[in-house]
Amino acid sequence: MVDCALRLLDRVGLPDLSMRRLATELDVQPSALYWHFASKQELLAAVAERILDTIPAPDAATSLADTAGSIRDALLAYRDGAEVVMSTYALRLGTRRAQDALGASLGDADQTAADAVFEFVLGHTTLLQQRMHAQSIGAVAPDAADPTAHADEVFDAGIRAFGSLSAARSPR
Amino acid sequence: MVDCALRLLDRVGLPDLSMRRLATELDVQPSALYWHFASKQELLAAVAERILDTIPAPDAATSLADTAGSIRDALLAYRDGAEVVMSTYALRLGTRRAQDALGASLGDADQTAADAVFEFVLGHTTLLQQRMHAQSIGAVAPDAADPTAHADEVFDAGIRAFGSLSAARSPR
DNA sequence: ACCTGAACACCGTTCAAGT
DNA sequence: ACCTGAACACCGTTCAAGT
Numbered sequence: 001m002v003d004c005a006l007r008l009l010d011r012v013g014l015p016d017l018s019m020r021r022l023a024t025e026l027d028v029q030p031s032a033l034y035w036h037f038a039s040k041q042e043l044l045a046a047v048a049e050r051i052l053d054t055i056p057a058p059d060a061a062t063s064l065a066d067t068a069g070s071i072r073d074a075l076l077a078y079r080d081g082a083e084v085v086m087s088t089y090a091l092r093l094g095t096r097r098a099q100d101a102l103g104a105s106l107g108d109a110d111q112t113a114a115d116a117v118f119e120f121v122l123g124h125t126t127l128l129q130q131r132m133h134a135q136s137i138g139a140v141a142p143d144a145a146d147p148t149a150h151a152d153e154v155f156d157a158g159i160r161a162f163g164s165l166s167a168a169r170s171p172r
Numbered sequence: 173m174v175d176c177a178l179r180l181l182d183r184v185g186l187p188d189l190s191m192r193r194l195a196t197e198l199d200v201q202p203s204a205l206y207w208h209f210a211s212k213q214e215l216l217a218a219v220a221e222r223i224l225d226t227i228p229a230p231d232a233a234t235s236l237a238d239t240a241g242s243i244r245d246a247l248l249a250y251r252d253g254a255e256v257v258m259s260t261y262a263l264r265l266g267t268r269r270a271q272d273a274l275g276a277s278l279g280d281a282d283q284t285a286a287d288a289v290f291e292f293v294l295g296h297t298t299l300l301q302q303r304m305h306a307q308s309i310g311a312v313a314p315d316a317a318d319p320t321a322h323a324d325e326v327f328d329a330g331i332r333a334f335g336s337l338s339a340a341r342s343p344r
Numbered sequence: 345a346c347c348t349g350a351a352c353a354c355c356g357t358t359c360a361a362g363t
Numbered sequence: 364a365c366c367t368g369a370a371c372a373c374c375g376t377t378c379a380a381g382t
Contacts, residue, residue, distance in 0.1 A: 018354085018355065018356080019355085019356060020355070020356085028366075028367090029366070029367050029368075030355095030357085031357080031358075031359085031367070031368080031369095032365075032366050032367075034356095034357070034358080035364085035365060035366070036365090039356085039357080040356065086295075086298065086299065086302075087302065089299065090298075090299050090302030090303050090306060091302070092303075092306075112322065112325050112329045113329050113333075115322075115326045116292070116296070116326045116327075116333065119292060119295040119299055119326065120288070120292040120295055120296075120330065121295075122295045122299070123258075123291040123292055123293075123294045123295020123296070124291040124295070126258065127258065127261065127262050127291055127294070130258075130262030134263045150284065150287075153284050154287045154288045154291065155288075157284045157285050157288045158288035161285075161288065161333040161336065162330075164333065164336050190373085190374065190375080191374085191376085192373080192374070200347075200348090201347070201348055201349075202374095202376085203347080203348070203349080203376080204346075204348075206375095206376070207345085207346060208346090211375085211376080212376090
């Protein structure tokens with residue numbers, strides 16, 4: 001059932017991922033979903049956890065750039081993945097898998113820096129995916145030649161900044 | 173009419189800011205709104221621009237921390253402000269006022285770093301506001317003692333990271 | 345120029361009742 | 364234990380018609 005929601009998300013996007021549509025996909029009445037999940041939010045939390053499933057276990061030997069990259073990849077693997085994860089992370093449902101991996105790469109005891117990096121990755125990827133959708137709809141402003149062109153550069157610049165933060169700390 | 177939307181947003185939040193509710197507030201039929209705005213998205217773009225109106229003009233003499241702080245303040249001034257700005261920024265509606273101010277503080281010709289900082293600020297503030305709302309509803313997980321407690325620390329850590337990026341560049 | 349009235353095609357959620 | 368049927372209180376948007 002979560003698998004079906006994940007496939008539907010990837011096919012139609014978050015705005016069109018409704019309980020009614022998911023029910024139709026499962027050949028079931030909408031009300032049947034509420035025996036399994038108390039609300040749509042709870043269903044989305046399960047979907048978010050599945051999206052983050054592919055990120056590797058925390059490993060101090062993995063560079064920040066690689067860890068951040070695999071989190072970005074996990075979010076990009078499904079349409080609107082970042083937005084789904086963002087909304088459930090805000091409610092503190094789901095695991096802290098992503099932050100733990102980032103924390104390990106930063107070699108930091110407290111999680112402040114890891115939280116900041118995760119917030120950057122979520123913000124960046126949410127924007128990127130919304131832009132991808134806007135572009136496919138043709139709803140983008142005409143002045144923007146290639147909406148997603150410099151996204152990688154911006155992402156790298158951000159990760160480099162956070163990397164220099166940890167480099168400045170570790171020598172102590 | 174945008175003022176009314178802004179007040180309504182602050183009162184009820186983005187999920188409850190509907191065209192029908194706004195119409196009721198204005199003592200008008202919902203369809204009347206579509207003479208002024210082609211869609212809800214367009215209305216939200218106007219609201220987003222108003223939210224960002226209070227951020228100061230670009231000034232190289234203003235520190236990155238101050239500029240980022242005033243952008244954060246502008247977003248926090250209205251309920252769900254960050255999410256509204258995020259969704260219209262993705263569509264590239266509205267101005268680049270925030271990024272221009274950040275670019276000036278970074279003393280940078282290209283806008284890559286400014287974009288990265290803005291993405292961090294948007295991600296951070298969106299998460300913070302969603303958490304504030306979840307808390308007021310009481311819908312937050314029980315293990316989180318004080319959801320918004322360390323938000324300032326995380327924000328400062330992020331901005332410090334981006335600050336060190338520009339510091340490492342300017343000596344060249 | 346600006347708005348109404350009525351409709352179209354949807355939503356999330358609840359809850360008694362069925363099997 | 365798991366699902367149906369029917370309802371409740373909503374959505375964004377369109378469009379002919381009014382003034």
